[in-house]
Amino acid sequence: MPSETEVPPGPHRKMLAALHEVYVAAGRPGLRQISIGLKDDDSIPATLNYQAVGKILNGKQLPSPRQLMSLTLWLHNEGNIDSKTESDYKELITQLMNFREAAHRHQLGIERSEVPLAPAETRRRNQDPKNAQSTAKVENANERKVLSCMLQSKDAIADVVEILRASDFSNDLHKEIYNVLLELYAEGREVSIEETVKKLNSHYTFDIDSGQYLSTLLLEVANPGEASHHAEVISDSALGNRIGALGRKVAEMAESMETRSDLNSQHLLNTLEGELFAMVREHSAPIADSLEETLDEVEAAGGSIVGVPSGFRDFDALNSGFRPGELVIVAGASGMGKSTLGLDFVRRCSVDQPRSSFLVSLQMSRVETNMRILSAEARVAIHYMRSGTMRDEDWTRLARVMPSVAAAPIYMVEEPGYTINQLRASCSRLEAFHDLKLVVIDSLDLLYLDASESAGDHDRSLAIMVRELRKMAKELNLPVIALYPLGRISTGYRGRRPELHDIPDCLENFADVVILLHREDAYERDSPRAGEADFIVAKNRNGPTFVTTAAFQGHYARFVDMDKT
Template structure:
């Protein structure tokens, strides 16, 4: 059937799929247009998806991509039968390709029906989850439902975005320069809370991916939380922490310890003094009122994480996000040949998400054992675990190093180096701050 409803079958139109492929077989312009609308998974008939990817492969190699060339390529890869056979592929070329408005209309129809199919599948899964759930499961089911709906509709596009000439963008660039100059020394981005780091970077900008990396137990999660504390508690800027490493209660205790200057081990051992309680009570109202959101539920896939981020951006106007930690995150929707490849894709998508939401995203990552093999133990950007693409996609890479983590009697005990090893729009440098581990925080040296 070729009607959208197809009786009891999922929504699809084989005629629209054939029309889109027919246009691609005969016109490079059609390929350039249709690739902006369709993905191979949008085709209902798997054979059409296979033909589609073969056309794109030939086109990318600047080779002929007509029905004869596609048939030969499929045969060479022993995929011709899966694509419907020689006569089927050759038969797709019968008829006229039509005008660009026609092939785009057919491609958009294929895409729209794919969205309907995915939405229907997601709805059935959500209904099954809800039917078997309990009141205790409601939040988890709601999060899953939203993630699945986002995933089902993620490829839905509203036309191809235009390209702009540099002349068209000049006015906006000049406005930004003037706006920064009019602030008279104020930061253009979101302050990190560290004077020298802000001077170097200008703060954290919308669309940036900032990687904070270190060996275990160096305080990388604490540093990321410090950025969020400064944004939300000090400056009332909505921010969010996505953590797979800690419970939200643990995060809250560390935030309270940092803000009230009450030792974490006093909180956990039940040995808080009256003075501790007084300091805690003094800071609790400001901490409680801060627009800092903590997500510690199961968001172990990037698809879930992206859905949660979009929701918080839309509902709470979140303007900075931290993800702790990348090594515990999986992509979730397709298999990868290696962890290297998977982390590369996650880092790429985090950068795209930062640009889409127009917020800085701070990603916490673990370094490999490289620093421990060096006499001075200092980390290098090449120590980033699992993927060199993490460095490529990051705008800023901050490597955290503490000498006293390796040598307890170090003359630099209580100091930490923030090694800005990559800075896409400025210089690199090493910034020394104070580490107050008992308060779960880093501070400027001047505050010690």
């Protein structure tokens, strides 16, 4: 032990005193013996040459956290101190690390931090009641254990990423350490304290010695194979906290229903249901997994349609159908056949495939919708069906398609005043229980933001609804098609195709795909292009813009490819 002249009283001398106690208990091994022992023991996180060991024990060099922990661990194992329990050993290491951190800060002229935790944890302990402090300690203990496993083993990281998200951690410092460990793992770099500290300090600023704190984490768990268990405990706790917070939120809303006119029981149910479904759907995965999934999708495509087929060959070839997660706006003047086209998309999805689809029919009744589907499938003129003048061959055709139409998983709502919250709740249920693949809204101008919305407010809320529709498409990972009227054909409109600026700016900004529907014969019956319809893809966030032509068979209430006329 060096004299007080060599190492004055203070945190450095206190650290040396505690370290020399372990050194003496180990039988005062030689410096070379310690150096060789550190090198030969694979469980030791760092090695030291004999000169460095001598400088540390003589107080001429302040060890790094990793060096101090390695030296203490080897001396403790060499001394075979049976009288001390594992908790005593951890307490010793913690004490040494605290002395070392204080000495380091003293050298730099910085006052020692009182608690080696992230600032957010300190604030939480100051603000929360005592029972919350107890819960936080338990949560942090599990978080420290799972990080300990990840620092010791890449296999542990691979196990943990399947269970935990960064947001599951209650401690901000632990959250950032977790993110850095995942980055190192994904980059194929060494997962060590040095690399972790380097990356942590380059991204974030903390009021503690991150290297010293990481060194103490290594002592939390002896077996990295426990990683999955600790991760599941953290995940369950985080989900429980979220459910509890949701319950409190809904309870507060319920209590305020009497004083707030914008709240009702349906709104509370939609809020509860929507957030619960969001919790069920959420999962985490490293970026490597998503890249592999992307490559699998590219390979599986092989020239086939990736999304939900539209039923139109040229459109599907250029756009690969309707891709999951995209909001598609189909706009056109009144009388162009938007509702007919929307039903075509539904039929191709659910009758031909079959895949589940959801039709929000705010333009037509359920009977009118069914009549159009049957007319298109059976090729029976719709005016015959409406007037009751069907011939025997028409009834035969109708009977032939009835089984396939009846079996089609088409779900429909025709409720007046249907709101965006009701739409989200319905889509969440269908996606969860019926594997929903496509949503068609006919039409967007008849959808309401909330039940209390007046006609005058609707235009101002259009941007909010479109934003929510796009968000819903992303969250549920399915294509959402919304039909939108451009207004009746005016004199200034005659003779030209619709353009992107004809739709409201909010539709252009939020939509992933904008299809403008145009038929010349809608305003010029003698047009040489009578019976033809242009699908003008004026915006395509993830593909090309183009124009394709289809045949309009109004008497059968359908559009078809040109070669099928």
